[in-house]
Amino acid sequence: MKKVGEKEEEEKKAFLKFSPELFEILSKLQEVELEDVDLDVGDLEIWLQPSTVAAPPKVVAPPTVAVPKKVKPSTIIEVDFVPPIETYPGRIVEVQLGATKSAGGTRGKSVIIGGERSPAYYLFENPTHHPPAITLDVFDMKIPLAKAVKMHVEEVVEDPVAWAKLAVDKFGAEMITLHLVSTDPLLKDTTPTEAAKTVENVLQAVDVPLVVGGCGDPQKDFKVFQKVAGVAAGERVLLSSITLDMDIEKSAKIAQKHGHVALAFTSMDLNHARELNRKLYEFLPQEQIIMDTTTAALGYGLDYAFTVMERARLSALMGDQELQHPLSSGTTNAWGAREAWMKMAPEWGPRELRGPIWETVTALTLLLAGVDIFMMMHPAAVKTAKEVISKLTTGAVRGKPEQITDWVTMKI
Amino acid sequence: MSEKVGIKELSPIDVYMQLPRTNCKKCGLDNCMAFATKLVNREIALELCKPLVEEKQYAKAYEKLWGMLKPPVKEVTVGSGEKAVKIGGKLVMYRHELMLHNPTAIAIDVTDEMPEEELVLRVKKTEGFSYVYIGRELSLNMVALRSTSNDPEKFKTAVKKVVENTQLPLILCSFHPEVLEAGLMTAPKAHPLLYAATKDNWRDMAELAIMYDCPLVVFAPNDIKLLRSMTKTLIEYGVKDLVLDAGTFLSEGLSDTLANLTMLRRSACRKGDDLLGFPLIGTPITAWLEHSDVPEINMWNEAYLASMLITRYADILIMHSAEGWVLLPLTILRQNIYTDPRKPVAVEAGVKTFGNPSENSPVLMTTNFALTFYTVASDIESAGVDCFLVVVDTEGLAVDSSVAGRKLTADKVAETLKEMKVEEKVKHRKLIIPGKAARLSGEIQELSGWEVLVGPRDSSEIPKFLQEKWQ
Numbered sequence: 001m002k003k004v005g006e007k008e009e010e011e012k013k014a015f016l017k018f019s020p021e022l023f024e025i026l027s028k029l030q031e032v033e034l035e036d037v038d039l040d041v042g043d044l045e046i047w048l049q050p051s052t053v054a055a056p057p058k059v060v061a062p063p064t065v066a067v068p069k070k071v072k073p074s075t076i077i078e079v080d081f082v083p084p085i086e087t088y089p090g091r092i093v094e095v096q097l098g099a100t101k102s103a104g105g106t107r108g109k110s111v112i113i114g115g116e117r118s119p120a121y122y123l124f125e126n127p128t129h130h131p132p133a134i135t136l137d138v139f140d141m142k143i144p145l146a147k148a149v150k151m152h153v154e155e156v157v158e159d160p161v162a163w164a165k166l167a168v169d170k171f172g173a174e175m176i177t178l179h180l181v182s183t184d185p186l187l188k189d190t191t192p193t194e195a196a197k198t199v200e201n202v203l204q205a206v207d208v209p210l211v212v213g214g215c216g217d218p219q220k221d222f223k224v225f226q227k228v229a230g231v232a233a234g235e236r237v238l239l240s241s242i243t244l245d246m247d248i249e250k251s252a253k254i255a256q257k258h259g260h261v262a263l264a265f266t267s268m269d270l271n272h273a274r275e276l277n278r279k280l281y282e283f284l285p286q287e288q289i290i291m292d293t294t295t296a297a298l299g300y301g302l303d304y305a306f307t308v309m310e311r312a313r314l315s316a317l318m319g320d321q322e323l324q325h326p327l328s329s330g331t332t333n334a335w336g337a338r339e340a341w342m343k344m345a346p347e348w349g350p351r352e353l354r355g356p357i358w359e360t361v362t363a364l365t366l367l368l369a370g371v372d373i374f375m376m377m378h379p380a381a382v383k384t385a386k387e388v389i390s391k392l393t394t395g396a397v398r399g400k401p402e403q404i405t406d407w408v409t410m411k412i
Numbered sequence: 413m414s415e416k417v418g419i420k421e422l423s424p425i426d427v428y429m430q431l432p433r434t435n436c437k438k439c440g441l442d443n444c445m446a447f448a449t450k451l452v453n454r455e456i457a458l459e460l461c462k463p464l465v466e467e468k469q470y471a472k473a474y475e476k477l478w479g480m481l482k483p484p485v486k487e488v489t490v491g492s493g494e495k496a497v498k499i500g501g502k503l504v505m506y507r508h509e510l511m512l513h514n515p516t517a518i519a520i521d522v523t524d525e526m527p528e529e530e531l532v533l534r535v536k537k538t539e540g541f542s543y544v545y546i547g548r549e550l551s552l553n554m555v556a557l558r559s560t561s562n563d564p565e566k567f568k569t570a571v572k573k574v575v576e577n578t579q580l581p582l583i584l585c586s587f588h589p590e591v592l593e594a595g596l597m598t599a600p601k602a603h604p605l606l607y608a609a610t611k612d613n614w615r616d617m618a619e620l621a622i623m624y625d626c627p628l629v630v631f632a633p634n635d636i637k638l639l640r641s642m643t644k645t646l647i648e649y650g651v652k653d654l655v656l657d658a659g660t661f662l663s664e665g666l667s668d669t670l671a672n673l674t675m676l677r678r679s680a681c682r683k684g685d686d687l688l689g690f691p692l693i694g695t696p697i698t699a700w701l702e703h704s705d706v707p708e709i710n711m712w713n714e715a716y717l718a719s720m721l722i723t724r725y726a727d728i729l730i731m732h733s734a735e736g737w738v739l740l741p742l743t744i745l746r747q748n749i750y751t752d753p754r755k756p757v758a759v760e761a762g763v764k765t766f767g768n769p770s771e772n773s774p775v776l777m778t779t780n781f782a783l784t785f786y787t788v789a790s791d792i793e794s795a796g797v798d799c800f801l802v803v804v805d806t807e808g809l810a811v812d813s814s815v816a817g818r819k820l821t822a823d824k825v826a827e828t829l830k831e832m833k834v835e836e837k838v839k840h841r842k843l844i845i846p847g848k849a850a851r852l853s854g855e856i857q858e859l860s861g862w863e864v865l866v867g868p869r870d871s872s873e874i875p876k877f878l879q880e881k882w883q
Contacts, residue, residue, distance in 0.1 A: 122674055306748075310506060344736075368723045380712075396667040399666075411560055
């Protein structure tokens with residue numbers, strides 16, 4: 001057996017050789033010393049509906065029934081296969097993000113999500129209407145980041161405009177999420193006017209559709225969105241997010257007046273999600289609402305996040321109109337999992353790989369629940385998610401049997 | 413039988429009508445209707461109805477009930493002894509319908525051309541894989557032995573080496589029946605999974621499966637019609653336990669892979685198609701068929717491919733990457749998907765002791781949501797702090813949600829302190845509560861008579877907090 005140190009050395013060498021493809025962005029292994037990050041794991045804590053606990057079912061013993069002796073077939077008995085297609089009364093609404101010049105904005109192009117008629121990737125029923133979008137996180141102030149993420153954005157963490165440009169130019173972001181965390185009264189308490197200025201600058205620096213994130217304080221977010229919506233009028237920005245504890249009427253009216261889209265955020269409770277959407281309908285058309293039912297990290301509540309989304313999507317397709325909205329996921333929450341950012345014993349590998357695969361698996365699990373827009377962070381996770389989406393949508397190619405029949409004898 | 417109702421649509425009345433309806437209470441329940449309801453909810457075993465099993469007059473009804481209640485996806489056992497693994501046995505497609513059973517079994521591959529030392533090491537490493545997550549040990553389940561040599565003699569030797577070194581169930585992989593036979597002769601009682609019957613070798617494979625009483629994989633890449641024809645044929649031939657493989661494709665055909673798995677599972681669960689009602693196998697190892705300059709890229713691809721297969725109905729996976737960073741997210745994802753979605757994961761309430769606390773040691777408080785508890789516990793442990801931790805029963809809710817949902821109240825905290833006799837454990841009367849329960853501090857102080865210190869919002873800061881604020 002190789003010594004642990006040797007193995008790590010080898011891994012390092014291997015990474016440093018990486019081609020400029022996927023792993024170029026994972027290859028900065030020079031900085032591996034432990035640096036704790038300060039992600040708020042608490043934000044990922046989840047609300048569970050306690051309910052009756054069922055005992056595990058037991059396997060039923062087979063009754064003994066005499067089976068008549070059959071003649072053994074000598075050739076394959078051909079039978080038919082009918083794909084188990086179902087039809088659904090409901091359909092997810094299409095939502096357009098970002099407005100081009102002809103639509104009253106200045107974006108280079110817009111992104112449309114939603115429109116599904118079948119559960120996620122039931123491709124034997126219907127193709128996916130629009131590929132899910134991925135929007136990259138940009139923060140308006142220096143925040144604690146996991147090492148594996150920080151190494152890719154180190155030079156720009158104090159400059160949201162440069163950060164947005166890096167995300168678009170280097171990482172190929174089709175959308176940007178500008179998180180105005182500095183507006184938090186407990187942090188810098190940046191004024192709405194200043195925050196709006198940052199939004200304006202980012203809008204000028206990049207021409208992709210924009211998501212604007214608040215700080216999570218319902219009163220402050222409202223004030224910030226009020227200003228932001230004005231300076232970004234006509235750009236069809238996604239305002240992230242409107243919650244049940246905000247003044248929904250005023251918030252929705254801002255979005256409506258300036259032609260933006262509302263991200264309706266609730267925490268893992270479909271009744272709350274329906275309630276919020278119902279309230280928004282009074283002021284906003286359906287095509288201007290996206291839902292976020294909360295994303296928890298792999299290992300830290302992903303199961304609940306997954307099931308809430310899967311249920312939302314299935315109910316929507318079965319005709320529940322209050323849930324017929326594209327789903328958004330704050331996939332970056334994956335980094336709240338300790339296994340993603342912490343230095344662990346060597347057998348668990350370098351966190352420069354563990355972190356991004358954590359975000360990737362969190363994203364792909366929720367992709368299969370039906371998510372339409374992912375807010376993500378690590379370039380490798382983003383690249384992989386994009387490739388998978390392409391393989392399942394526009395770039396889908398049939399699998400040829402002869403490609404895989406040799407796997408048993410393959411030499412690795 | 414082909415259009416039987418889905419498990420979810422099964423009504424207790426339908427089941428009740430087949431029961432003896434004597435309300436004999438031998439099953440432990442008050443009446444047959446209660447028994448029927450539990451049967452439909454999969455909370456009780458049919459054979460607990462003694463008259464049904466024992467009395468001749470009910471034989472027909474027993475058979476009928478068994479047919480009604482059997483899972484649409486057959487349960488298949490691989491291996492023997494303590495480490496035998498059950499796969500399949502699925503009742504539903506979605507985890508919110510009923511809890512999913514038999515978590516996806518993960519097999520790691522070895523080959524019959526590996527140097528002996530390497531093979532043994534790999535097998536041992538597979539068996540030794542262990543990670544404790546929410547108080548449970550995550551592990552790997554099987555070893556897949558591939559014949560890369562196509563040489564029966566070499567395969568024989570390799571099988572021998574593997575069974576000498578592990579109790580884990582085996583998957584014997586070769587498309588050559590004579591190779592598999594050589595392996596089976598070496599370990600006739602191992603009850604391995606045989607991989608695989610194809611349209612060309614199916615008769616010989618069927619003979620082997622029957623002779624050695626082994627489950628058999630049916631391989632028909634991207635051709636469900638052929639797959640279905642083959643299961644029909646093999647069942648007629650007399651093979652009982654089948655596992656289905658419609659092929660695992662990565663770069664070209666990932667969309668087919670997901671669509672095939674979904675069609676297979678839906679045909680079984682929703683259409684009652686007995687010919688497709690078998691466990692599904694995925695082979696993320698096919699990611700290694702694609703060229704890449706460094707192995708890490710194949711590992712990465714295999715990892716994410718496997719994760720999608722775990723979410724999309726695979727009952728068993730064959731993998732090549734044995735790296736911790738590949739397997740950790742997969743085993744945790746599997747644990748997540750296979751928990752009971754109706755049941756909050758909770759630990760027992762009470763006072764836990766860390767290190768060797770004295771009567772001057774700090775007393776902290778948290779909730780009994782398992783994830784919260786284990787996170788706090790591991791932070792305290794890694795800091796090596798001597799203290800008491802009062803775990804309040806919040807019905808398995810985390811701190812912020814239990815405060816919001818009134819499951820964590822000052823009343824409850826005061827009551828727990830009293831009930832657990834915490835005042836007998838320490839001289840002081842200071843309680844450190846989670847930062848997220850800050851708003852309860854005044855009331856707790858009032859009701860319990862303890863002085864309340866509001867601790868950090870994240871438990872990782874407990875050591876720092878204690879250093880600064882304690883004594």
